[in-house]
Amino acid sequence: MQKVFLECNSLDKRCYDEYGLSEDILMEHAASGMEEYIRENFSKHSSVLIAAGSGNNGGDGIALGRLLAGDYNVRLFLHKEPVSDMAKLQLKRAKAVGIEVVKELQDADVIVDAVFGSGLKRELDANTIALVNRLNSLSGVKIACDIPTGIDRKGNIKNVVFRADITFAMGALKKSYFLDGVKDFIGEIRVVTLGVSRQLYDGETTMYLLEESDMVLPSRKAQSTHKGNFGHVALLCGEKEGAAVISAKAAMRFGVGLATLVIQDKVYTPPYLMQSTSLPANTTAIAVGMGLGTFFEESFLDKHVVSNLLPIVIDADALYSKKLLSILSQARKIVVTPHPKEFISMWRILSGENITIDELQENRFEYVKKFSLKFPNVVLLLKGANTIISHKDEIYINPLGSSRLSKGGSGDVLSGLIASLLAQGYDALFSAINGSLALALASRNFLGSSYAMLPTDLIDEVGKLE
Template sequence: MQRLYRNCYEMDRKCYEAYGLSEDLLMEHAAEGMARLIRERFEAGARVFIVAGPGNNGADGIALARLLQGRFEVGIFLPMGARSAMAKLQLERARRVGVRECEEMEEAECLVDAIFGAGLSRPLSEEIAALVETMNAMEGFKLACDIPTGLDEGGRPLPTAFRADATVTMGALKEALYLDAAKEYVGEIRCVDLGIDRLLYEEESRSYLLEADDFDPPLRSDRLAAHKGSFGHAALFCGEKEGAGIIAATAAARFGAGLTTLVVHEKVWAPPFLMRATTVPPKATAIAIGMGLGEYFEEELLQKEVVDSSLPIVLDADAFSKPELLQVLHQEHRKIVITPHPAEFVRLWRILSKEELSVEAVQADRFDLARRFSALFPHVVLLLKGANPIIAHLGELFVNPLGSPVLAKGGSGDVLSGLIVALLAQGYEALDAAIQGSLALALAARKWEGADYGMLSTDLIKMLVHLD
């Protein structure tokens, strides 16, 4: 798990004031971090072409050109010249070692974007937007310096952005790199130190990036005298679209719940390892509701079995259209996990706050909206689905960047609900259940070896047995 930050300005200032490091020294380390990646990927003599902006992001790129000169065939293009003091200084140094300055774009095996870095606050000019599109259309490996040109401080394209195969970011990881909208632009993300170890550079943060190593699967080997009741009893409401409930319950059973029951009020077909009941079983240890729910259950039953219950709960899908079920969110001493996708969050937010949002607005401000929700309901664990799901609890954010397009298919969210309720049933805290369920879903998708378009939710459930 790594820390995430909105920006690094204060940490850079600490380097100058507390550690006596110069801007020049930090820039040298930034450039060396990019040079290291290029040396790893390319043989000596490869063509590297760097497009540098007029400010300090451009200065990083110019310093990179100097570091690569001699080993590689380097060209540099400065469409707006060098304006900042550091850009001018780095350009003078590059000229002294013989870096070739170009008057137009050239093809290369490696194309480096060092036009604008973090902090962009206005749309790109027509000229620079056209230049970025030209760069995107070129062949070769594409590397972005700090953040792809065209992404603003929140990670939104303005209106277009450089599509990098890799981004070398400086000092610490930035939230902007992990907004859903940024995922198509950043590629592989590498963070490089700026003259001191990250432990000294970084400050406290309430945002974190999840990693594969954070996954900790449910274990049974330390409970040799256990029986099925030792691992909880998950009850999942199976509604109008019964397939959603069955998928979720199957995932719960696969992920360690000792017993799994579908709550129904008429007979449905289900795998033989799933039990069926018309009410929540008295020994249930967690419940999940919303997946394909529709208008299947009467309000009186929902009040009795869900709202008046104290069992840990997962709310998903259709639950976010039902004000009666959302009463649960006010129960401060209950373990609660909610898993809306952006459109469901719009409906949820409208009921809770009376504020109208669009899906586009949610996607543009995912981090801030997750924080706002957590401020209103700090005890509730929000898992806002997306390309990079955000988990919010008690004002802290956890971002899962491990998902893939394999998951962009109906049923994936039902699997997620099943994973989380299975962990709640086994006694996990709500935050841990959400984090581990989210990681399990993403890692299971990565185990799929078939075509991206070909995976079914049932295949995803089968992949769970290969996680370790």
């Protein structure tokens, strides 16, 4: 798990004030981090094209060119003449070692974007748009210094974006790397240390990036056990019965001892799934919403779902129900798992505020914070290219998912995984985090074509994670 920050300027300032480091030292370390990667991955005399802006991001790029000069064929393109003192100083140094400053952009083995850093606030002008488009048309491996040009300080896209293969984060990770819209432009993210270790550089935060190593599976170690030791999940099976069946299969695969579909009419299921017209007496968690429709009377929902305090996952159709959303004010373990369209409907019911999907996607972190302030007892999992999990004042980002999950049934699998953990006695935040990680990593482990994965494949892969 890594810390994530809104911005890094205050962390840089701490380096100056507390550690006696200078802007020059931090810039040299920024350049050195990129240099190390290039030397490890590209042979000497490879060509390197650096497009540098007029500020300190440009200064980082110019310093990189100096460090590579002599061993690599370095060409420096100045988008604009340096304005910041550090960029001016780095250009003076670069010219002293004979770096070639070019007027035209030609292809190279490595393309470095050091035009704008993470402080971008304005729209890109026509010259910058043309520059980014030209850089994107080149075939070399593309490196972004700090953040790809075209992504602003909030993580939103301005006109066009440099499409990086790898982005070097300077000092620490920033929130702007993890909005859904930028995922196809950021590439791999590597953090460069700036004169002190990350432990000394990092400050306090309530935002964290989840990693594969953070996943904790419900592994069974005790030998003297029975199925009742591992909980009993009840899943409401509504109009689209397949969704609940998928969730129940996933729950069983992830370790729950028993799974029952709560039905009105019998449905075809695998023999290991039970069916009941009411909530079983030994139920330890509930999942509601997957394919639910309007199948159940409100009196039934009141009796079996709303009027108890069992742990619960609320998903899909349930997120459009004012009755079921009243659960969010209860003192029980609750996880809600909306995709963006479901979130805006839920938020309208809960707050009266009408927002569009675009408004949500541009302000995902802000809206999950609003939700968690309003419902501090609830764990929110907002689905997306980068899943966001929020509880109280803490936010966890899962960047490990892939487009393989963009298929009907994936969300039903997720609900089943989370409900399984809740039924086994885990808390809501643990269940959301580890259900999300298991889903993402199972999708990555699927060996078929990128477009071919079925929910059943996903469930099978969950069973191989240990």
